[in-house]
Amino acid sequence: MAVKNEKLEKLEKANKSDVAKIGKVLFTQEQITKRAKEIAAEIDRDFEGEDIILLCTLKGSILWMADIMKYMKSDAKIDFIQASSYGASTTSSGIVKISHEPTLNMYEKVVIVIEDIVDTGRTLAYLLPKLQERGPKTVKLCTMLNKNARREDHIEADYIGFEVDDLFIIGYGLDFDQRFRGLPYISYLDMEEVEKL
Ligand code: PRP
Numbered sequence: 001m002a003v004k005n006e007k008l009e010k011l012e013k014a015n016k017s018d019v020a021k022i023g024k025v026l027f028t029q030e031q032i033t034k035r036a037k038e039i040a041a042e043i044d045r046d047f048e049g050e051d052i053i054l055l056c057t058l059k060g061s062i063l064w065m066a067d068i069m070k071y072m073k074s075d076a077k078i079d080f081i082q083a084s085s086y087g088a089s090t091t092s093s094g095i096v097k098i099s100h101e102p103t104l105n106m107y108e109k110v111v112i113v114i115e116d117i118v119d120t121g122r123t124l125a126y127l128l129p130k131l132q133e134r135g136p137k138t139v140k141l142c143t144m145l146n147k148n149a150r151r152e153d154h155i156e157a158d159y160i161g162f163e164v165d166d167l168f169i170i171g172y173g174l175d176f177d178q179r180f181r182g183l184p185y186i187s188y189l190d191m192e193e194v195e196k197l
Contacts, residue, residue, distance in 0.1 A: 011176055011194055019180050023170060023187035027162055032144075032172060032186065033067065035161045039142060040071035042159060043112060047074065050110045050137075055102060057127075058082035059181065060116035060173040064144040064161070068114060076112075079104045083123050096126035106134040115143040116173045117164075118155055125153035145169065145186070162186075 011019070027035075043052070054076045056065035069078060082100035111131060118124060124141065131139050142159035149166035168191070170176050171183030 011179075011189075016180060016183065019170065019176075019183070019189070023180075023183065024190055025185050025187045026164065026167075026169070027172075027186040029184045032064075032161070036064070036067035037071045039159045039161065040068050040073075043068070043142070044073050047110050047112075050074075051108070052076040052110045052112060053102075053104055053106060053136075054078045054112050054114055055131075056080050056114045057116070057123075058100060060175065061114050061144070063173045063181075064116055065114045068142065077104055081113075081127065083127055085123060096123055098127070098130065106131065106136040108135065108137045110138055110140070111136040112140045112142050112159075115141065115157070117145040117147060117169065118143045118157055119147045119150055121151050121153035121155035124155045128155075144172070145174075 052074055054065060054069055054072075056062060056078065058080055059082070065078070069076060079102040080100060081098065081102050083096050084099045085096045111134075113124070113127070113131070115124070118141075128139060128141070140158040141155070143157040144161040145164045146157055146160045146162070147164050147166060147169075167188035168176075169186060169188045170180045172186045173181050174186070175181045176189065
């Protein structure tokens with residue numbers, strides 16, 4: 001997520017441990033692991049014997065993707081797609097461009113898009129029809145986080161790790177200006193605490 005908020009400038013100087021102190025933990029590694037195992041088992045059940053492609057949306061989804069593929073018993077293929085949305089600050093502009101295309105043939109395959117978060121829904125409202133053009137048997141959506149508060153496009157995930165409120169979420173793949181993706185839990189930044197840094 002790109003951020004151009006002057007009030008947040010101090011965060012640019014903060015290191016991972018500073019943020020770990022102020023970030024309020026929403027979901028621990030244990031909770032995430034438990035949910036990933038449950039969802040991986042659901043996918044195994046739903047698509048037993050099918051050719052599955054797990055399609056990771058870069059960059060935020062890499063840790064959730066790793067969990068899902070690790071805990072699935074089915075031997076899914078993996079691929080990557082990157083969509084960039086252009087516009088200012090913390091909200092996306094609605095203009096989405098694919099900056100990295102998947103390489104596997106999706107024709108007649110079960111494609112499961114692995115997302116870190118569905119927020120306004122704009123990214124997926126653009127991506128999902130594009131994927132349909134490749135002739136997959138079906139396209140499903142598995143998101144680690146679902147934030148309904150700011151939804152603009154009607155996007156409904158098939159597998160949801162956790163519902164979240166309208167918070168500035170970091171960690172477990174999610175960034176603040178490309179940083180803090182490596183935090184091994186999901187947390188959020190409280191702006192008042194950022195001010196005290
Ligand atoms: C984030 C996230 C989703 C999208 C959700 O990606 O990974 O793809 O925004 O927002 P939306 O529902 O409002 O469209 P981002 O563009 O920040 O890229 P990143 O994954 O590289 O951080």
